[in-house]
């Protein structure tokens with residue numbers, strides 16, 4: 140069996156006093172499916188996607204900021220948007236309703252621990268630039284994006300937002316049923332067991348597609364987190380089956 144660990148917040152996480160703006164540059168709205176209702180599949184986030192290459196005719200379908208008037212799309216509108224965005228996303232960034240695109244925006248303040256977690260459901264992870272550089276220098280190929288955050292005072296060590304792709308699936312037996320009309324699952328999986336055949340242990344961090352708030356670290360990256368005693372993170376074993 141491979142070794143892998145879930146990256147979770149520490150239990151005493153509240154002792155770190157900070158906040159990070161967690162609005163992405165653009166979010167795919169909810170989608171109304173004629174069969175299963177309103178599809179709310181939260182949790183995927185691709186901060187590296189550059190929305191600036193898109194025209195206003197496409198951007199107007201995305202939810203941008205708190206004041207966006209777009210609340211939901213019809214399935215036909217969603218399909219059209221999906222087709223338009225496909226070349227920008229490439230094959231490793233599956234799209235679905237409530238996917239976040241582009242770097243986070245908003246105000247960031249306080250003292251940031253080594254693993255800085257945005258609020259909300261996405262669970263985006265940020266690292267101070269110095270921590271990110273240490274991780275990269277140790278040979279871990281992480282994708283980091285300069286988040287679009289505003290600080291009250293200038294930071295020598297600003298936050299880098301990690302892009303963590305959903306390379307893993309839960310075990311077949313635990314996957315929820317997909318709607319025949321829209322193709323999405325409108326419920327959570329029955330658990331988060333992983334099939335060992337599905338696991339590529341060369342990837343330092345990856346999300347579980349059916350539960351993107353669960354992030355899996357490979358053995359090497361987990362060992363690094365322990366050795367360096369990185370703060371605001373704990374490791375829980377992944378169960379393979």
Ligand SMILES: [Zn+2]
Nearest residue numbers: 172175318321
């Ligand atoms: Zn449906």
